[in-house]
Amino acid sequence: MTAEARDFSFEFFPPRTPEGREKLRATWQALAQLKPRFFSCTYGAGGSTREGTLDTVLEIRKAGHEAAPHISCVASTKKDTLEQLERYKASGIRHLVALRGDLPSGIAASGEFRYASELVAFIREATGDWFRIEVACYPEYHPQTRTADDEIRNFRKKVDAGANAAITQYFYNADAYLRFVEECRAAGITVPIVPGVMPIGNFSQLARFSDACGAEIPRWIRLKLEGYRDDAASIRAFGLDVVTALCERLLRAGAPGLHFYTLNQAALSSEIWRRLKL
Numbered sequence: 001m002t003a004e005a006r007d008f009s010f011e012f013f014p015p016r017t018p019e020g021r022e023k024l025r026a027t028w029q030a031l032a033q034l035k036p037r038f039f040s041c042t043y044g045a046g047g048s049t050r051e052g053t054l055d056t057v058l059e060i061r062k063a064g065h066e067a068a069p070h071i072s073c074v075a076s077t078k079k080d081t082l083e084q085l086e087r088y089k090a091s092g093i094r095h096l097v098a099l100r101g102d103l104p105s106g107i108a109a110s111g112e113f114r115y116a117s118e119l120v121a122f123i124r125e126a127t128g129d130w131f132r133i134e135v136a137c138y139p140e141y142h143p144q145t146r147t148a149d150d151e152i153r154n155f156r157k158k159v160d161a162g163a164n165a166a167i168t169q170y171f172y173n174a175d176a177y178l179r180f181v182e183e184c185r186a187a188g189i190t191v192p193i194v195p196g197v198m199p200i201g202n203f204s205q206l207a208r209f210s211d212a213c214g215a216e217i218p219r220w221i222r223l224k225l226e227g228y229r230d231d232a233a234s235i236r237a238f239g240l241d242v243v244t245a246l247c248e249r250l251l252r253a254g255a256p257g258l259h260f261y262t263l264n265q266a267a268l269s270s271e272i273w274r275r276l277k278l
């Protein structure tokens with residue numbers, strides 16, 4: 001299987017310092033050798049990383065690679081969002097990842113959008129078919145979703161509003177993804193659902209992310225990682241085995257591609273890629 005035949009992508013966050021910018025440049029340049037379909041760059045709530053997101057995307061695009069900015073709507077006004085869309089359009093960007101976003105805890109939402117489906121509808125209304133729009137979905141369910149059926153219904157609203165494809169939150173349980181896709185198909189959702197993949201490099205950071213976003217670290221993985229304590233080499237070796245096996249299973253089962261949460265580092269994602277022989 002060639003990488004070109006499926007939707008492979010790498011996600012970054014906008015760097016905050018000149019050193020971070022240098023490091024990210026080396027990362028995307030290394031990953032570009034793998035010829036993914038696109039790169040994407042996250043966007044802070046309320047537009048807090050607006051410049052960093054756009055600069056990162058423009059730098060990657062200038063080198064001839066496809067790059068999509070994320071855009072989130074929580075705490076944003078329609079006027080600000082429209083301005084941002086116009087900037088993206090004027091820069092020749094035609095690909096977005098559209099999200100609600102999360103506010104730091106304790107801060108109340110003050111924007112004009114409640115859900116990502118409203119953002120997708122707004123983008124379509126304002127810009128027609130200019131953008132390819134990806135949205136997020138959650139095989140292990142979003143922490144604020146009340147019932148499993150609501151998860152599918154709310155995902156469907158984003159697709160009905162005009163999303164072209166979806167990227168999942170990361171997970172380590174392939175069955176959760178496969179069942180979720182089956183249920184989406186049964187509910188009439190036909191867009192590609194690309195698994196989000198989080199390579200394992202640092203246990204305490206992973207545990208923190210997972211607690212916040214509702215992604216489950218299965219007990220057997222958690223206990224193994226905890227047992228390695230500060231032994232970074234063993235964590236890395238075990239993490240690579242587990243995540244490569246997960247990706248193999250997903251691709252064999254028909255996943256339309258993989259989206260790697262790189263955390264701005266090339267080593268783990270490219271090693272998984274090499275092992276998958278993409």
Ligand code: FAD
Pocket residue numbers: 041042043044045070071072097098099100101102114115116117135136137142143144145146150151154157158167168169170196
């Ligand atoms: P929504 O689809 O709006 O869903 C949020 C919650 O509301 C869910 O529980 C959903 O079930 C519920 N809901 C939706 N519609 C309705 C409705 N009509 N009635 C009642 N309930 C409803 N965050 C960032 O801040 N910046 C990023 O760049 C970013 N990139 C991401 C990329 C990916 C691939 C993923 C998976 C997540 C990303 N996130 C990012 C995190 C994301 O913003 C959070 O997970 C956020 O909490 C939900 O965003 P959403 O777009 O899925 O929201």
